[in-house]
Structure formats: C-alpha cells, structure tokens
Amino acid sequence: xxxxxxxxxxxxxxxxxxxxxxxxxxxxxxxxxxxxxxxxxxxxxxxxxxxxxxxxxxxxxxxxxxxxxxxxxxxxxxxxxxxxxxxxxxxxxxxxxxxxxxxxxxxxxxxxxxxxxxxxxxxxxxxxxxxxxxxxxxxxxxxxxxxxxxxxxxxxxxxxxxxxxxxxxxxxxxxxxxxxxxxxxxxxxxxxxxxxxxxxxxxxxxxxxxxxxxxxxxxxxxxxxxxxxxxxxxxxxxxxxxxxxxxxxxxxxxxxxxxxxxxxxxxxxxxxxxxxxxxxxxxxxxxxxxxxxxxxxxxxxxxxxxxxxxxxxxxxxxxxxxxxxxxxxxxxxxxxxxxxxxxxxxxxxxxxxxxxxxx
Amino acid sequence: xxxxxxxxxxxxxxxxxxxxxxxxxxxxxxxxxxxxxxxxxxxxxxxxxxxxxxxxxxxxxxxxxxxxxxxxxxxxxxxxxxxxxxxxxxxxxxxxxxxxxxxxxxxxxxxxxxxxxxxxxxxxxxxxxxxxxxxxxxxxxxxxxxxxxxxxxxxxxxxxxxxxxxxxxxxxxxxxxxxxxxxxxxxxxxxxxxxxxxxxxxxxxxxxxxxxxxxxxxxxxxxxxxxxxxxxxxxxxxxxxxxxxxxxxxxxxxxxxxxxxxxxxxxxxxxxxxxxxxxxxxxxxxxxxxxxxxxxxxxxxxxxxxxxxxxxxxxxxxxxxxxxxxxxxxxxxxxxxxxxxxxxxxxxxxxxxxxxxxx
Numbered sequence: 001x002x003x004x005x006x007x008x009x010x011x012x013x014x015x016x017x018x019x020x021x022x023x024x025x026x027x028x029x030x031x032x033x034x035x036x037x038x039x040x041x042x043x044x045x046x047x048x049x050x051x052x053x054x055x056x057x058x059x060x061x062x063x064x065x066x067x068x069x070x071x072x073x074x075x076x077x078x079x080x081x082x083x084x085x086x087x088x089x090x091x092x093x094x095x096x097x098x099x100x101x102x103x104x105x106x107x108x109x110x111x112x113x114x115x116x117x118x119x120x121x122x123x124x125x126x127x128x129x130x131x132x133x134x135x136x137x138x139x140x141x142x143x144x145x146x147x148x149x150x151x152x153x154x155x156x157x158x159x160x161x162x163x164x165x166x167x168x169x170x171x172x173x174x175x176x177x178x179x180x181x182x183x184x185x186x187x188x189x190x191x192x193x194x195x196x197x198x199x200x201x202x203x204x205x206x207x208x209x210x211x212x213x214x215x216x217x218x219x220x221x222x223x224x225x226x227x228x229x230x231x232x233x234x235x236x237x238x239x240x241x242x243x244x245x246x247x248x249x250x251x252x253x254x255x256x257x258x259x260x261x262x263x264x265x266x267x268x269x270x271x272x273x274x275x276x277x278x279x280x281x282x283x284x285x286x287x288x289x290x291x292x293x294x295x296x297x298x299x300x301x302x303x304x305x306x307x308x309x310x311x312x313x314x315x316x317x318x319x320x321x322x323x324x325x326x327x328x329x330x331x332x333x334x335x336x337x338x339x340x341x342x343x344x345x346x347x348x349x350x351x352x353x354x355x356x357x358x359x
Numbered sequence: 360x361x362x363x364x365x366x367x368x369x370x371x372x373x374x375x376x377x378x379x380x381x382x383x384x385x386x387x388x389x390x391x392x393x394x395x396x397x398x399x400x401x402x403x404x405x406x407x408x409x410x411x412x413x414x415x416x417x418x419x420x421x422x423x424x425x426x427x428x429x430x431x432x433x434x435x436x437x438x439x440x441x442x443x444x445x446x447x448x449x450x451x452x453x454x455x456x457x458x459x460x461x462x463x464x465x466x467x468x469x470x471x472x473x474x475x476x477x478x479x480x481x482x483x484x485x486x487x488x489x490x491x492x493x494x495x496x497x498x499x500x501x502x503x504x505x506x507x508x509x510x511x512x513x514x515x516x517x518x519x520x521x522x523x524x525x526x527x528x529x530x531x532x533x534x535x536x537x538x539x540x541x542x543x544x545x546x547x548x549x550x551x552x553x554x555x556x557x558x559x560x561x562x563x564x565x566x567x568x569x570x571x572x573x574x575x576x577x578x579x580x581x582x583x584x585x586x587x588x589x590x591x592x593x594x595x596x597x598x599x600x601x602x603x604x605x606x607x608x609x610x611x612x613x614x615x616x617x618x619x620x621x622x623x624x625x626x627x628x629x630x631x632x633x634x635x636x637x638x639x640x641x642x643x644x645x646x647x648x649x650x651x652x653x654x655x656x657x658x659x660x661x662x663x664x665x666x667x668x669x670x671x672x673x674x675x676x677x678x679x680x681x682x683x684x685x686x687x688x689x690x691x692x693x694x695x696x697x698x699x700x701x702x703x704x705x706x707x708x709x710x711x712x713x714x715x716x717x718x
Contacts, residue, residue, distance in 0.1 A: 236640055266640075281595055281625075281647055282658025288644035299641025306665060 001203035001354065002027060002191055004176045004215065008037040008152065008339055009332045010207035011159035012347035015080070017205075018166040020351050025199065026168055027191070029175035033156030035209050039233055039309030041257045041265040042155070042340045044070055045147035047117045048092045048250055049338065050108075055316045060115075062319065063338060066345035067146070073344035074150065081161035085154045088260050092147035092248040093122075093131060095138045095294060101252055102140040109142050119144050133244050133297045149248055149257050152340050178217035179204060181326060185219050188328040192217075203354055207332040209339075210275070210310035222325035226334050228275050228310035232283045233267035235305035236298065244297050253290050256298070264301065266291050268309075270337070277308045311336050321346050323353045330354060360562035360713065361386060361550055363535045363574060367396040367511065367698055368691045369566035370518035371706035374439070376564075377525040379710050384558065385527055386550070388534035392515030394568050398592055398668030400616045400624040401514070401699045403429055404506035406476045407451045407609055408697065409467075414675045419474075421678065422697060425704035426505070432703035433509065440520035444513045447619050451506035451607040452481075452490060454497045454653060460611055461499040468501055478503050492603050492656045508607055508616050511699050537576035538563060540685060544578050547687040551576075562713055566691040568698075569634070569669035581684035585693050587634050587669035591642045592626035594664035595657065603656050612649050615657070623660065625650050627668075629696070636667045670695050680705050682712045689713060 001017060003010045006028030014026045026032075043049075046063025050056065074087040096102040112119040120143040127141035128134045163170060180190040180198065190200045206212055210228035238244055242262045249256040257265040269283045284306065292298050314320055314334035319342060324331050330353045332346050360376060362369045365387030373385045385391075402408075405422030409415065433446040455461040471478040479502040486500035487493045522529060539549040539557065549559045565571055569587035597603055601621045608615040616624040628642045643665065651657050673679055673693035678701060683690050689712045691705050 234640075237637075239637070278596075278598070278661035278663075280658065281593075281660045281662055282651065284662060285644065285647035285651055285658070288640055289648065292641065292644055299639065299644070301640045302637035303640055303643060303665060304637075306662060 001025070001205070002199055002201035003205040003207055004191060005207035005209055005212070005333075006032040006170070006172070007035045007207065007209050008033065008156060008159065008343045009209070009335060009346050010205070011156065011163060012343040013205050013207060013332055013350045014168045015077075015159055015162045015166060016347035016351050017354060018163065018168050020355070022354065024168045025201070026163065026170045027174045027176055027193070028170070028172045029208070029211065031172050032160050032170065036309040036311050036339060037152055037156055039231065039307045040152045040340050041233065041255065041267050042150045042152040043092070043147070043248055043255065043257060044149055044341045045092050045144065045248065046341065047112060047119055047144040048094055048147045050112060050115070050117065052111065055318045059318050059338065062345060063341055066342045069344035069348065070150070077155070077158045077162055080165060081158040083154060083158035083161055085158050086151040086260065087148065088150070089148050090247050090258060092144040092250060093127060094142040094144065094250045095127060095134070096140040097137050097251065097294065098139060105140050105142055118146050131245060131247060131249070133295050135294055135296055137293060143247070147248065150340060151259060155340070155343070176208070176215055179215060179329065180217060186327060188326055203328050203330070205330045205332050205350055205354070209312045209333060212312055212333040218326065224320045224324065224331060224334065225315055226312045226320070229313040229336060230271040230273045230276060231268040231309045231311055232279050232287070233265060233307055233309065234284065234287060234303060235307070236264040236266055236301040237304050238262040238264070238301050245295060249295065251290060251294055254287055256291055256295065263304070264298070266298075275310065277310070279306050279308055311339070319346070321349045323356070360384070360564070361558055361560035362564040362566055363550060364566035364568055364571070364692075365391040365529070365531065366394045366566065366568050367392065367515060367518065367702045368568070368694060368705050369564065370515065370522060371702040372564050372566060372691055372709045373527045374436075374518055374521045374525060375706035375710050376713060377522065377527050379714070381713065383527045384560070385522065385529045386533045386535055386552070387529070387531045388567075388570065390531050391519050391529065395668040395670050395698060396511055396515055398590065398666045399511045399699050400592065400614065400626050401509045401511040402451070402506070402607055402614065402616060403508055403700045404451050404503065404607065405700065406471060406478055406503040407453055407506045409471060409474070409476065411470065414677045418677050418697065421704060422700055425701045428703035428707065429509070436514070436517045436521055439524060440517040442513060442517035442520055444517050445510040445619065446507065447509070448507050449606050449617065450502060450504040451609060452486060453501040453503065453609045454486060454493070455499040456496050456610065456653065457498060464499050464501055477505050490604060490606060490608070492654050494653055494655055496652060502606070506607065509699060510618060514699070514702070535567070535574055538574060538688065539576060545686060547685055561687050562689070563687060564689045564691050564709055564713070568671040568692060571671055571692040577685065583679045583683065583690060583693065584674055585671045585679070588672040588695060589630040589632045589635060590627040590668045590670055591638050591646070592624060592666055592668065593643065593646060593662060594666070595623040595625055595660040596663050597621040597623070597660050604654060608654065610649060610653055613646055615650055615654065622663070623657070634669065636669070638665045638667055670698070678705070680708050682715070
C-alpha cells in the first residue's frame with residue numbers, strides 16, 4: 001500500500017498500518033514532517049475547542065475519542081522509537097478579558113456542562129491563584145483539566161524512527177502528481193509521481209494535508225475540496241527557565257502552550273490566504289499584543305522562531321478520514337486545527353478502512 | 360599595517376588606506392560585515408539625530424561632515440567595486456503622535472533652526488500630504504530634507520569587492536586576542552591572534568565594534584571602554600511593491616526606512632544587555648505597535664527578518680576615531696547608532712592619522 005504525505009497523519013497511518021502487517025510505502029513531497037505538523041503547537045484540547053452546531057458535535061466526538069487514545073499511543077510510540085514525545089498533563093485554562101468575553105465564556109461553560117464535559121468555572125482570583133503570572137485584566141476563566149499537550153516535533157521524530165524500524169519504505173522529495181484509476185474510474189491502482197514514475201498500489205491513503213486537493217486524477221464526484229488555512233505562530237523561550245505558565249492558556253484570538261522547559265508556543269492566526277507562507281507584521285503584532293496583555297511576563301521571553309503553517313481545511317472544516325467514492329482510496333486529511341489531536345484516531349480509522357477493502 | 364575588525368568601519372579604512380598606498384591586512388573574528396553593520400538600517404541622518412549638549416554637538420559636527428562625504432564616497436565605491444549601494448535621496452520625516460511629543464518636537468525644531476540646520480516644520484495635514492499613508496494620529500512633523508539613507512548590506516558587499524580589488528589581504532575567522540606593544544608599552548608592534556599566531560605591524564587600526572574592549576594588551580591608561588548596545592530590528596517587505604512610504608519615518612522609539620523596492624527596515628531598540636543576541640517578545644511587540652499605529656498599512660507587510668545587532672558604545676556614546684595613547688595604534692570604534700553615517704569620515708580621519716605616525 002502507498003501513503004501520500006509524510007506529516008503526522010501519514011506517518012501515524014504508516015506506522016500503524018505497518019504494525020498491522022501491511023507493506024507500506026510513504027511518499028512525501030518535501031521532507032518528512034515539514035508542513036503543518038512541524039508548525040503546530042500540539043494542543044490535545046477537545047474540550048476547550050468544543051464548538052456549537054453539527055460539525056462541532058462531530059469534531060468533539062472525534063476529538064474526545066482521539067484524546068483518550070493519546071496516552072497509550074504516546075507510550076507505544078516512545079517504546080517503538082526510543083524517542084520521548086513530551087505528552088504533558090498541563091490542563092488548559094481559557095480566559096475572558098472583559099465583560100463581553102466573560103458572558104461568552106459563561107455560555108461556553110453552560111454548553112460544556114450540558115454535554116457532561118469536564119470544565120470548571122473559575123473566578124478571576126481563582127484563575128490567578130493557579131496561574132499567578134496572569135494579568136489582573138482576566139475577568140473569568142474556564143479550566144479544562146483533561147486538555148493536555150504534546151510536542152509535535154518530538155512526535156514527528158518518534159514516528160519517523162518507529163516507521164523506519166517497522167520497515168516502512170520512506171521516499172522523501174517524491175511529490176505525487178496524480179492518482180491512477182482503473183479504466184472505469186472506480187478503483188485506484190497506483191500513483192504517478194511528478195517526475196513521471198508510476199507506482200502500483202491497490203491501496204492508497206491520501207494524507208497530503210493542505211496539498212491534498214492538488215493530487216490529480218480523481219473524477220469530480222470523488223474529490224474532496226481541501227484548502228490551505230494559514231496559521232502564524234511564534235516560538236518563545238524564557239531565559240530564566242520554566243515556571244511562568246504551567247497550563248495551556250487560551251484566549252480569544254490565540255493560545256500559549258508551555259513546553260515544560262521554559263519554551264512556549266504562541267499561536268495562531270487563522271487566515272484564508274491560499275498557499276502564502278510569509279509571516280506578516282499585523283499578525284505577529286496582534287499575537288504579541290494579546291499574549292502580553294494577558295501575561296505581561298512574556299515581554300522578556302526570547303523569540304526563537306516565527307513560522308507559518310498551512311492547515312488542511314474542508315468546506316465545513318471537519319476532517320475527511322476513511323474510504324471515499326473510489327475503491328482502494330482512503331482519506332486522512334482535512335484535520336484543520338486538530339491534526340495533532342486526531343493523529344491516533346486517524347491511524348486507527350484508516351487501518352480499519354484498509355482492512356475492509358477487498359484486495 | 361593591520362586593521363582589526365571587518366565591519367563597515369574596518370572595511371572603509373582598509374579600502375581608503377590601501378588606495379593611499381599602504382599595504383593592508385584586515386583581520387575579522389567572524390565573517391566580513393556580519394556584526395552591527397549587517398543589522399543597521401543605514402540612515403544618514405545627522406539633522407534628525409541632532410542632540411543637545413556637548414557630546415551631541417560633537418556628534419552633529421562629525422555627522423554633518425560625513426553626510427557631506429557620502430555622495431562622493433558612494434560613487435567612488437560603486438566604481439571601485441562594480442556594486443551599487445542604493446544611496447537614496449529620501450529625506451526624513453520626524454513625527455509627533457500626541458501633544459507631549461508635539462511640544463518636544465517644537466523644541467527640537469527650534470534647536471535645529473538655532474544651529475542653521477535644514478529642518479522644516481510641517482503641520483499634520485502637510486505631513487500627510489507628503490506621506491498619505493500616515494495615520495491621523497500624527498500631530499506635528501519635522502522634515503529633514505537632506506537626511507537620506509543607504510543599504511548597508513550593499514555597502515558591505517561593495518567594500519569587500521573594492522578591498523579585494525585594491526589588494527587588501529582579508530583574513531576572516533581570525534579573532535585578535537591582544538595587541539603586542541614594545542617593552543616600554545609605548546608603541547604597538549603587532550597583534551596576537553586567538554590561535555596564538557603573531558602578526559608584526561607598526562600600524563594597527565582597532566575597528567572591532569562592540570568587541571573592541573575585548574582585545575587585550577593595552578595598559579590601563581590607553582584603553583577605551585566600549586560596551587555592546589543591543590538593537591533589535593525587523594526587515595519587512597510589501598508584497599504589493601514600493602510606495603507605502605517614500606521618506607524615512609522617525610518617531611519616539613523607532614524608525615522605518617524604505618529601501619525603494621517595497622522593502623522596509625523597522626528599528627530599533629537601544630538596550631543595555633551585554634552581548635545578548637536574542638530578539639525578545641516585548642521589543643518586537645513595541646516596534647510593531649508603534650509603527651502600525653503611525654502607518655496602519657504596515658500590517659500587511661511580510662516579516663522577512665528579525666535580527667539583533669550590538670552597537671559599540673563609549674561612555675558618552677561619541678565615537679573614538681584617531682590616534683590614542685599608544686603610538687602606532689589608531690582607533691575607529693564606538694560609533695554607536697551612527698556607524699553607517701560616519702564610515703566615510705572615519706576612513707578619512709584614520710588615513711590622516713596613519714600618515715602622521717612616524718614609521
């Protein structure tokens with residue numbers, strides 16, 4: 001079988017499929033794990049992310065299932081690769097900065113309680129007791145004690161190691177131009193690389209992230225519209241070490257994720273700008289403004305990196321995981337802002353789907 | 360003769376000394392032009408920079424002399440190297456954003472007029488006529504029509520080329536550990552590299568920027584205290600091309616320099632932090648905040664680079680140019696915020712000083 005895309009989704013699928021006994025070839029257009037996965041902050045936060053509406057309900061269900069899989073996934077991955085992935089039980093604190101935001105947060109709390117989700121209402125003073133570096137501008141907070149985080153770059157390194165040990169054939173710098181179907185267009189039978197090379201495959205997993213819709217060859221009814229959703233993100237480091245913030249901090253317009261060693265990830269914009277990859281003055285300004293208003297101590301943090309990622313977004317921003325209209329083709333894309341969270345579940349669902357395809 | 364330091368001061372001295380017939384060896388600890396010169400914005404702005412007081416008066420006189428040398432220096436350098444340096448006749452606009460700043464700017468205008476310096480008082484409406492992208496928050500402005508700018512990276516490349524063509528012996532990655540003096544400590548007779556190698560030299564120019572005081576070997580009475588003064592700076596690019604701003608824009612806390620091709624340099628902090636080279640969240644936030652308040656259009660600019668330079672500062676922040684207490688040793692350091700402006704004059708004064716030393 002062939003997997004198109006070497007981000008966290010493709011790598012997780014490759015590792016799990018290979019452990020399930022399949023012979024796996026992984027094709028990556030660039031280098032493994034250099035797309036959105038490399039830029040992601042790594043929040044495992046289905047409760048904090050929960051949204052109203054039908055799509056929100058579906059995403060919440062997927063997110064809760066995948067969050068429950070993460071501890072075992074991380075443990076097995078660390079054993080398989082010999083690399084730690086820093087899954088930290090930080091919990092998440094969502095804060096409101098003014099009365100408007102506080103009223104909205106009350107609504108969000110009521111919504112979570114109606115679903116039986118673990119979310120605690122905290123008065124400003126209680127929030128500042130738990131995170132003393134918070135500014136007095138905080139009006140209200142919600143703690144999601146089960147929403148943790150992981151370091152995506154360590155996960156990528158571990159997945160690479162685990163795939164190599166499991167015998168996955170990894171081919172970097174091998175962009176896939178098109179899927180090849182049988183004469184009737186009903187079944188996939190291979191992929192064609194941009195260089196012209198053809199690779200036979202009765203099973204193909206399309207995990208190409210924001211580039212998923214650029215793979216040609218599918219009839220119109222079998223395509224899934226995936227667009228890039230730009231996210232700008234900063235990586236900061238506290239020269240005086242860890243301790244400024246212990247929980248993941250979320251606010252309207254962004255979040256701050258502590259890595260546990262004095263490093264922090266401050267993100268992220270959500271922009272519709274096509275494949276544009278440049279950081280912009282206005283976005284960086286707003287991220288720094290909001291974060292330093294809430295946590296004045298970040299002013300002294302060093303900026304280690306300024307990066308841009310392209311999340312894969314479907315029309316309703318819910319992921320496309322599982323079999324589609326063409327036999328032998330399994331989707332693992334469209335993870336939008338939840339690619340890291342959904343990786344274990346994606347791999348599980350994809351391996352199930354692969355097992356269900358008649359060979 | 361030997362020059363210690365391959366920034367703009369050392370390179371300009373090397374080129375001019377070589378053209379004056381001297382045999383020049385240039386020693387650089389890292390690579391040529393990778394220190395403060397590489398980070399500098401390149402303002403040639405003696406009028407906008409003019410400061411009250413004795414040190415200010417001395418700096419103004421040096422700055423005016425060097426600004427007058429720049430056009431011919433640039434022309435000759437371009438001819439000698441075959442490389443353009445983009446000396447742009449932009450002029451400079453200094454703006455006040457509130458009544459406090461406007462009152463201070465009136466005082467600055469009166470000060471410049473008392474010295475006969477070219478500086479025009481502009482009402483906010485007139486300033487916005489000249490630079491339509493300025494925000495309505497501007498209260499008052501001063502135009503210094505003779506304060507231009509140059510691209511320091513092009514100047515560095517041109518100086519390298521001119522030095523090579525003139526036969527300067529350039530040795531990169533050759534940090535100088537100490538000056539070597541004669542037995543009486545009255546005359547320099549060489550330098551010792553960090554690796555131990557000794558180079559004979561009856562004439563030594565010390566142009567090591569912020570690292571000047573780390574060169575050992577001078578008796579206490581002959582030393583000049585030079586400290587690093589940290590500056591953080593952003594390089595921006597307008598994807599829609601040039602035109603947002605034509606003049607150099609200065610404001611309390613920073614400046615924005617247009618390169619003429621849609622690129623802009625936004626700087627700079629002035630920080631006492633030793634040899635620390637990391638950009639910080641608070642500094643970048645404040646630069647972006649001030650600039651976007653004044654010129655809202657910069658929000659859409661792309662951030663191409665975030666860099667830190669270490670300016671060499673003497674106790675009164677005026678440069679140390681010329682012979683010191685030890686015969687054969689000539690200083691060309693301590694240029695603080697004016698290294699690019701003062702390069703032509705520094706080279707001229709150093710070559711004069713070298714000619715005056717008995718061989």
